[in-house]
Amino acid sequence: MRKISKSLFVLTILVFLFSTPLLAENEGKIDKTTLFKWSIIIGGGALGVAACVGAYAQSRAIQKACEGISRNPGGAPHIRFALIFGLVLIETLVIYVLLVAIIIFFVKWGKYI
Numbered sequence: 001m002r003k004i005s006k007s008l009f010v011l012t013i014l015v016f017l018f019s020t021p022l023l024a025e026n027e028g029k030i031d032k033t034t035l036f037k038w039s040i041i042i043g044g045g046a047l048g049v050a051a052c053v054g055a056y057a058q059s060r061a062i063q064k065a066c067e068g069i070s071r072n073p074g075g076a077p078h079i080r081f082a083l084i085f086g087l088v089l090i091e092t093l094v095i096y097v098l099l100v101a102i103i104i105f106f107v108k109w110g111k112y113i
Helices: 002-024 032-071 073-105
Strands: none
Touching: 032 073
8 A cells, every 4th residue: 555655646746746837838927817726726735635634643643542541541531631632733733724725815916916
């Protein structure tokens, strides 16, 4: 599975690298609608990646906490506190990405070009 995901990652990077010259077809003129479309795509992509990684990290944290509580039931309150605190921090990172995406979405592109 790792070999497939590594190949997919390399393929994605190569597609992005080889497709960048296609974005330079306007010869210095930046279209506001194109910039707005790319901001939505980038913001949505960042939000999607952050949500996926955050969900995966939360699932791993819950899994490890359950294993820790099953091995040491006496330490359950301490493990539970660390779990809740870690989940709060992970969710906070996802919320930060959401805020950045919202800021990107609502920029008035006409003022800065």
